[in-house]
Amino acid sequence: xxxxxxxxxxxxxxxxxxxxxxxxxxxxxxxxxxxxxxxxxxxxxxxxxxxxxxxxxxxxxxxxxxxxxxxxxxxxxxxxxxxxxxxxxxxxxxxxxxxxxxxxxxxxxxxxxxxxxxxxxxxxxxxxxxxxxxxxxxxxxxxxxxxxxxxxxxxxxxxxxxxxxxxxxxxxx
Numbered sequence: 001x002x003x004x005x006x007x008x009x010x011x012x013x014x015x016x017x018x019x020x021x022x023x024x025x026x027x028x029x030x031x032x033x034x035x036x037x038x039x040x041x042x043x044x045x046x047x048x049x050x051x052x053x054x055x056x057x058x059x060x061x062x063x064x065x066x067x068x069x070x071x072x073x074x075x076x077x078x079x080x081x082x083x084x085x086x087x088x089x090x091x092x093x094x095x096x097x098x099x100x101x102x103x104x105x106x107x108x109x110x111x112x113x114x115x116x117x118x119x120x121x122x123x124x125x126x127x128x129x130x131x132x133x134x135x136x137x138x139x140x141x142x143x144x145x146x147x148x149x150x151x152x153x154x155x156x157x158x159x160x161x162x163x164x165x166x167x168x169x170x171x172x173x
Contacts, residue, residue, distance in 0.1 A: 021049060029057045042067060111135075 011017040025047055036043040036059030044067035047055040058064040109115035110128065119125055 017050075025049075025055055029055070032057050033059070042070075044068070044071075 011020055028047070029045060032043045032045045035041055041059065042062055043057070043059045044064050045057045046064070049055070056064055058067060062070075106115065106118060110118060111132070116125075116128075119128060
C-alpha cells in the first residue's frame with residue numbers, strides 16, 4: 001500500500017512540523033550526497049530551520065565556501081554577458097535613431113530650402129517644388145478655414161451686441 005499525497009501547506013502543529021523538518025532535511029541531505037557520489041557532481045546545500053539553525057552539506061573535495069565562490073563568479077559572468085548584450089543592442093538602436101534623425105533633419109533643411117546641395121537633378125527640384133506647392137495650398141486652405149471661423153464668430157458677436165443694444169433701447173423708451 002502506498003503513501004497518501006500530502007497537501008503542500010504549512011504544518012500548524014509545531015511538534016509535527018519539527019519532526020517533518022528533521023526527516024525531510026535528512027532525506028534531502030541524503031539525496032544531495034547520492035547525487036554527488038553517483039554523478040560525480042559538486043553539490044552544496046544550505047538549510048536554515050525556522051529557529052535559524054544551520055544545516056549544510058558539501059560534496060568533497062571542495063568546501064562550501066569554494067562552491068559559493070564558484071557560483072558567484074559564474075552568475076557574475078552570466079550577468080555581465082547579459083549586460084554587455086543589452087549595451088550592444090542599445091548602442092545599435094541609438095546609432096539607428098541618430099541616422100534616422102540625420103535623415104529627417106536633412107529632409108527638413110531640403111524642404112525649407114536651407115540645404116539644396118543634396119538635390120542633384122532638375123527632376124528632384126521639380127518634385128520638391130510640387131511638394132512645396134501642395135504644402136502651400138494646404139496652408140492656404142487652413143488659413144481660409146480659420147478666417148471663416150473667425151468671421152462667423154465675429155458675425156455672431158455682432159448679432160449678440162446688436163440684440164443687446166436693441167434690448168437696451170427698448171428698456172429706455
